[in-house]
Amino acid sequence: GAVVSQHPSRVICKSGTSVKIECRSLDFQATTMFWYRQFPKKSLMLMATSNEGSKATYEQGVEKDKFLINHASLTLSTLTVTSAHPEDSSFYICSATPSGSYNSPLHFGNGTRLTVT
């Protein structure tokens, strides 16, 4: 149980275009989902907390107008990288826990490798 599906797994886009990444909890509802970014051989950096039905909470230094997060249902959060540039190329990973769980492990998707050319 507790499977998180992330789509697409890889995407290549041209500079200036926007890319949407989906994160779905397949067998549980998630009021909160988290979006992380990971550079090669580096740790995961939390970008934002996605809250169902309300605005996302962004970490310091993360541009909310650049990384748009929408959490329209209890099983889906999306991250849109707007006007992508080569420096946005990275591995983006989402995670979630079942609604109502507290101090619990996170269940991660398998990440999206974004390459901006």
Added chain:
Amino acid sequence: SQKIEQNSEALNIQEGKTATLTCNYTNYSPAYLQWYRQDPGRGPVFLLLIRENEKEKRKERLKVTFDTTLKQSLFHITASQPADSATYLCALATGAGGGNKLTFGTGTQLKVEL
């Protein structure tokens, strides 16, 4: 400043030996600490959670200790196997009032050799 550091970026050990990974943190007071495994190109997978009032936790060949005075957690894999080769990440609960917000350490890449 707040930091979560894992002892070494890479650790090579021989099959059958015990691997010991270290996670040290400063300027945090986490209610619990977690360890994850990450394989290349994949998302992290949860392994163990230990709470601040617990000293030790075990699961099969894995053992985690948590010393809130030293601000350190040790992660042990006994009878290591090549299949244990992966990056291991420690993570602290850093959300206000608890919750599920995690901050991750720098990671240790473990390689178990035949």
